[in-house]
Amino acid sequence: MSFVYPTRTDLEEFVRILQTNKFRVSKYLPHIDEEWFDIIDDCIRYTEHIAQYEGEKSFHDCCARLLYKVAKRHELHDGNKRSAVIAVFIFAVLNDHAVITPSNLKDQAKRAAATKGRRNEELIKRRIAESFATDIMQFDPGVE
Secondary structure: OOOOOOOHHHHHHHHHHHOOOOOHHHHHOOOOOHHHHHHHHHHHHHHHHHHHHOOOOOHHHHHHHHHHHHHHOOOOOOOHHHHHHHHHHHHHHHOOEEEOOHHHHHHHHHHHHHOOOOOOHHHHHHHHHHHHHHHEEEOOOOOO
16 A cells, blocks of 8 residues: 655645644644744655655555654654644545544653653554554545
């Protein structure tokens, strides 16, 4: 299975829509500027590269990797965890998935950000992916 990774244009369009504040996930938007788009796009490209290199495991594994990468990124002065929520939300929507509980994404971003170093990175990502199994669901293709 191949996943759709957001492009810079996708990020810009989704952020513009979320900035209307008509969606529950809009409250997780951090301060957005050109630097934010550069950093998030870089994290997405990294996640895409690693997923292809590792043979793209499951969708939830890719979500966990993206969330972990953004949450642990220290180039953002503020909003790493909120940015991780938004990045995973956009990735999920582009891949026909719905985020059932955005607050769990935030909790998992907190979990990733709280880890020290990279000693338990794989364990944390695996636990995050497991939590996403009930929080990020694929749209039912039979529903019109």
